Every structure is written in structure tokens, then in C-alpha cells.
Amino acid sequence: MSKTDTRFAGFKIGRRTFFNRLWAVLGLAALAEFGWLGISFLASRRDRNRPEREVGVVDAGEISMFLPGTVTAVPQGQFYLARLPDGGFLALSRTCTHLGCSVPWDEEKGAFVCPCHGSTFSLTGEVLTGPAPRPLDTYPVRIENGMVKVDCAKARRRDRFLAEQATRI
Amino acid sequence: MKASRQSITDFILHLHPRTVPYPTIRFRLSWGLGGMAVVLTGLLFLTGALLLLAYRPTLEEAYGSVRALGRDIPLGYWVRNIHHASANLLAVVVVLHLLRTALTGAFGPGRRLNWTIGLGLLVLVLAANFTGYLLPWDQLAYWAVTVSMAALGYIPLCGDWLRGVIQGGPEIGQATLSNFYVLHVAVIPGSLLVLLLWHFWLVRRAGGLISASEGGEPIRRIPVVPNLIAREAAVGLSLVAFVLFLAMFWNAPLLEQANPGMSPNPTKAPWYFQGLQELLLHLHPVFAAFVWPFLGGAALLLLPLIPGSALPGGVWFGSERGRGLAAWAAGGGALLAVAAVLADNALRQPGVGMAAGALIARGIVPTSAVILLAAGGYWLLVKAANRTRAEAVMAGLVAGFAILTVLTVVGVFFRGAEMHLVWPWHGTGGSL
Ligand code: FES
Numbered sequence: 001m002s003k004t005d006t007r008f009a010g011f012k013i014g015r016r017t018f019f020n021r022l023w024a025v026l027g028l029a030a031l032a033e034f035g036w037l038g039i040s041f042l043a044s045r046r047d048r049n050r051p052e053r054e055v056g057v058v059d060a061g062e063i064s065m066f067l068p069g070t071v072t073a074v075p076q077g078q079f080y081l082a083r084l085p086d087g088g089f090l091a092l093s094r095t096c097t098h099l100g101c102s103v104p105w106d107e108e109k110g111a112f113v114c115p116c117h118g119s120t121f122s123l124t125g126e127v128l129t130g131p132a133p134r135p136l137d138t139y140p141v142r143i144e145n146g147m148v149k150v151d152c153a154k155a156r157r158r159d160r161f162l163a164e165q166a167t168r169i
Numbered sequence: 170m171k172a173s174r175q176s177i178t179d180f181i182l183h184l185h186p187r188t189v190p191y192p193t194i195r196f197r198l199s200w201g202l203g204g205m206a207v208v209l210t211g212l213l214f215l216t217g218a219l220l221l222l223a224y225r226p227t228l229e230e231a232y233g234s235v236r237a238l239g240r241d242i243p244l245g246y247w248v249r250n251i252h253h254a255s256a257n258l259l260a261v262v263v264v265l266h267l268l269r270t271a272l273t274g275a276f277g278p279g280r281r282l283n284w285t286i287g288l289g290l291l292v293l294v295l296a297a298n299f300t301g302y303l304l305p306w307d308q309l310a311y312w313a314v315t316v317s318m319a320a321l322g323y324i325p326l327c328g329d330w331l332r333g334v335i336q337g338g339p340e341i342g343q344a345t346l347s348n349f350y351v352l353h354v355a356v357i358p359g360s361l362l363v364l365l366l367w368h369f370w371l372v373r374r375a376g377g378l379i380s381a382s383e384g385g386e387p388i389r390r391i392p393v394v395p396n397l398i399a400r401e402a403a404v405g406l407s408l409v410a411f412v413l414f415l416a417m418f419w420n421a422p423l424l425e426q427a428n429p430g431m432s433p434n435p436t437k438a439p440w441y442f443q444g445l446q447e448l449l450l451h452l453h454p455v456f457a458a459f460v461w462p463f464l465g466g467a468a469l470l471l472l473p474l475i476p477g478s479a480l481p482g483g484v485w486f487g488s489e490r491g492r493g494l495a496a497w498a499a500g501g502g503a504l505l506a507v508a509a510v511l512a513d514n515a516l517r518q519p520g521v522g523m524a525a526g527a528l529i530a531r532g533i534v535p536t537s538a539v540i541l542l543a544a545g546g547y548w549l550l551v552k553a554a555n556r557t558r559a560e561a562v563m564a565g566l567v568a569g570f571a572i573l574t575v576l577t578v579v580g581v582f583f584r585g586a587e588m589h590l591v592w593p594w595h596g597t598g599g600s601l
Contacts (some may be wrong), residue, residue: 115434
């Protein structure tokens with residue numbers, strides 16, 4: 001015992017301590033390797049849940065179907081088409097910007113009301129009451145031959161409502 | 170025969186010390202909470218194994234296979250109810266067990282590591298509950314994943330990456346369900362088992378439960394077999410009987426199949442996260458979903474490292490005086506929480522969103538206020554009222570727990586449609 005100990009005397013650590021530290025280092029290395037393995041395995045699956053169908057441009061309908069000051073749900077694009085009182089069109093995402101619940105339009109209150117934490121949004125998608133941190137996202141709207149078309153590929157984030165976000169005839 | 174009986178005794182003694190201090194077998198020291206947690210975990214493993222036989226983790230079949238439990242499999246729903254009841258009771262029991270440990274001074278030197286492992290177990294139990302919540306793929310499940318995944322996204326720097334990894338893509342779908350399934354039936358139970366054995370072994374190494382010294386006399390010790398074992402069996406078996414009975418009437422919920430287009434109103438988190446959901450109503454999401462839980466977790470983790478933070482062992486609240494202080498702290502914390510909820514409710518008028526300035530108004534200001542309040546309370550107790558540091562820490566813990574309880578109760582019973590405050594007897598029911 002004491003013989004072997006003297007070999008490590010220069011390091012000022014005993015044989016037992018030396019091995020204990022060695023095991024600890026090896027153990028941690030193994031743990032790190034497993035962690036890395038797990039994460040890279042998971043990360044490789046990152047784009048498994050692609051949207052079922054490629055949503056591109058959705059035909060919402062003819063202009064005349066939408067009266068100023070109304071909101072129409074367009075299920076095939078998962079958005080709301082809002083027609084502002086001045087006749088402009090705004091396509092609003094139905095996903096709450098707080099934690100992702102889907103917000104229904106409440107006709108009586110004239111507002112979108114989120115069932116999860118009670119955020120409310122105006123016709124233009126602006127936050128009326130929190131906790132939502134920013135207005136509802138929008139999709140680009142085009143008007144072609146009297147038809148309203150919405151490009152659902154990518155939602156646009158915004159900090160506030162600006163008049164130029166709406167598409168006018 | 171003798172040999173085999175001896176081997177059973179020896180096995181028990183691997184988990185328990187041979188003798189324990191006499192005062193620790195008093196029921197009112199521990200309330201048997203640790204033992205109850207073990208029994209519930211056992212029930213969960215057993216019923217979980219049965220449920221695995223019936224459940225199919227695919228988007229198409231998950232919902233149907235859970236519903237079929239009630240129709241096609243004899244007593245299938247009872248098994249699911251036992252699993253559900255045990256899981257919910259376990260969440261209550263482990264939190265009470267944590268409080269018991271802290272309030273009888275059992276996180277001091279010699280038990281520090283075990284406190285940390287206990288916190289790890291608490292996280293695992295909550296994670297097990299939550300991942301299980303999602304498996305039936307009904308409306309409750311779907312919206313709970315949606316909200317929790319969005320909350321992950323608020324973690325600074327790595328939030329979006331983490332969300333993508335756990336969700337398995339930009340949308341919630343099959344990969345999400347698979348991830349949660351594997352977590353629920355393999356990763357979490359496996360880790361739980363390892364930590365659990367370590368937890369028991371450390372209790373054993375510390376010489377059993379914490380106990381008060383009996384004046385100057387040496388503590389009397391009594392043999393574990395049969396004294397402790399008999400008591401454990403009594404608590405365990407009564408609990409099993411109670412849960413089985415409860416599961417006959419308390420049905421595990423199953424709403425309609427998941428519908429990504431429509432959130433139920435109100436959409437509520439499972440009750441053990443209602444406190445958190447209540448915070449989400451009042452604070453900026455970065456603070457409610459990340460900063461506050463992080464600070465709370467860090468405080469619990471660091472507690473035993475503060476010198477002199479543990480009460481004298483084995484006596485509830487440290488002393489008679491400590492009990493009075495705890496009562497004041499609990500009352501104060503509860504009042505504070507009620508006042509804060511009502512005040513914020515009154516202030517939240519139309520036009521007050523959570524836009525740019527909200528990070529300060531609904532994040533930094535309330536957080537600083539809470540930290541100042543805690544520091545001020547500590548200073549008053551230790552410097553002005555001459556209490557020990559351990560007593561001040563205990564008061565803080567009790568107050569924090571009272572606040573969390575009030576928030577949970579408000580969330581579960583007093584929030585109705587669109588999360589407005591309602592009286593429970595007028596409300597539209599919650600989620601449990
Ligand atoms: S998800 Fe809409 S308010 Fe929280």
C-alpha cells in the first residue's frame with residue numbers, strides 16, 4: 001500500500017484519490033457523449049413535422065363577399081380576412097402571439113378574444129388587452145380580377161398596425 | 170424457509186438502516202409522505218405497464234385507443250383512473266414531502282446532496298405528469314402542448330432551437346407525440362428509478378430520518394424490522410385501498426379529439442401548472458415562463474448551501490416560536506397574492522397591452538419588487554426581530570409556498586371563460 005502511494009507522492013495525491021478522479025472524469029465524458037448522442041438524434045428529426053400540405057396562395061373569394069368592418073374566417077388558410085371600415089383588406093393569423101392558442105372572433109365585442117389567457121385584439125389585430133406581446137401576425141394580400149388572394153406561406157410579424165399593412169383596391 | 174425470510178429482511182435493510190432513532194417513527198414527524206410517494210410510484214409503474222398494452226402512440230390511433238379502454242377492455246377505465254389518480258396525488262404528496270423536509274430542518278449538512286436529488290425527483294414527477302397529459306391527444310392534450318411549446322420559445326437565446334428539437338419540427342405532429350411518448354414511458358421512469366434508489370440510500374446513510382436530540386441523553390434506537398416496516402405497510406396499504414376506491418368515481422378526463430383549429434374556452438393547464446398560468450396572465454411571458462421559474466428553482470437549489478439555513482433538526486418549524494412565525498408568513502404570503510391578483514385585475518384596462526414598454530412594467534418592476542420585498546423581510550426578521558437565519562429562510566419558504574397555493578387555487582377555481590375572474594359556483598368548470 002505505502003509503496004504504491006509513494007509513486008504518486010510527487011503529485012501530492014494518493015493512489016485512491018487518483019483513481020477516483022479518473023473514474024469521475026471518465027464518467028462525465030461518457031455522460032457528455034450520451035447527451036450529445038441524444039441531442040443530435042433528436043435534432044436530426046427536427047423537420048419531420050412539415051405541414052401536411054404545402055399552403056401557398058389561397059383564394060378567399062370575391063371582393064363583394066366582404067363588407068367593410070367585418071371579419072371572415074377562411075378555414076382552408078387558417079386565417080381571418082378582416083375588411084377595415086375604409087375598405088382595406090388585412091389577412092390575420094388566427095394564432096395568438098402570446099402562447100399560440102387559436103383566437104376566435106367575438107362578433108358582439110367586435111374583438112378577437114383568446115381563450116387561454118384572455119388577450120383581446122382589435123379588428124386590425126392590435127392588442128387591446130394583454131398579456132399578448134404584439135399584434136396578430138399578417139399574411140400578404142393581393143387583389144386580382146376582383147378576387148382576394150392571400151399568400152399563406154409565411155406569416156409576417158409586426159409591432160403595431162400601420163395603414164400600409166392593409167391592401168386597398 | 171428461514172434463509173429466504175432472512176434474505177427478505179436483508180433486502181429491506183439495504184434500503185433502510187438496521188435501526189432508526191425512536192423519535193423518527195412518530196407518524197407526525199414525517200406524515201409518511203416519502204413512503205406514500207413510493208407507493209404511488211409503484212401504482213403508476215404497475216398501471217402504466219397495463220396501459221402500455223392498450224395504447225398506440227400514433228396521431229391516428231392515440232385518441233381511439235384511449236377511448237377504447239373504456240369500452241372494449243374489462244376494467245380498462247379503472248386502470249386508467251388509478252393511473253390518473255395516483256399521478257395527481259403524487260404531485261401533491263411530493264410537494265408536501267418537500268415542505269416537510271424543509272420545515273423539520275432536514276436539508277442541512279449531511280443531507281444536502283439528498284435535497285438536490287429530491288428536487289430532481291420533483292422535476293421528474295412533474296415532467297412525467299405533463300408528458301402523460303399529452304398522450305391521449307384530445308383537446309386538453311393538444312392545447313397544453315401548444316401552450317407549453319410556445320412558452321419554451323420565450324427562453325432567451327436557445328428557446329427556438331429547443332422548441333424545434335422537442336416539437337420535432339415547425340409544427341406539432343407525430344414527431345411531437347413520439348417524443349413525449351418516449352419521455353413518458355422510458356426516459357422519465359428510468360431516471361426516476363435511478364434517482365429514487367440514490368435518494369433512499371442517502372437517507373439510509375444519514376441514519377434514517379432526521380430526529381431531535383432528547384435533551385443530553387443519547388438517542389434511543391429501535392430495530393427497523395418489524396417496527397418501521399409495520400408502520401410503512403400500514404400507511405402503504407391504506408393508501409392503495411384509498412386510491413383504488415377513489416378511481417372508481419374520479420374519471421380521468423377525455424375531451425374531444427385534438428382540433429388544431431379551435432381552442433376550448435377557457436383553455437387551462439393541468440392544475441399543477443395553474444400557478445404558472447396565473448403568472449402568465451400578469452407578467453410578460455419572458456418573465457412568467459422563464460425568469461420566475463428559473464429564480465424559484467435556483468433559490469430552492471441553493472438553499473442548503475447557505476450556512477445556517479437549516480432549522481434545528483426533527484422539530485417542526487424549529488420551535489414553538491418558529492411555528493408562530495410560519496403562521497404569520499403563510500397568512501402574509503396568501504394576503505399578498507390575493508391583493509396582487511385583484512389589483513392587477515383592476516388595473517388591466519383596455520389599451521394596456523404587453524407591447525415594448527411591458528418588458529419593464531410587467532417584467533423588471535414586479536421582479537425587483539419581489540426581490541426587494543424578500544430582502545426587506547429577511548432584514549427585518551434577522552436584524553430587527555432577532556430571529557435566526559434559519560427561521561427567516563423558513564418564513565420565506567412558507568410565504569412563497571402560500572403565494573403559489575393561492576395562485577393555483579385562483580387559477581383552478583376562480584377563472585372562467587376567457588380567464589375572467591369568476592365565482593366558482595357561477596363558473597363554467599375547470600380542467601382536472
Ligand atoms: S395564448 Fe392567447 S393569451 Fe395566452
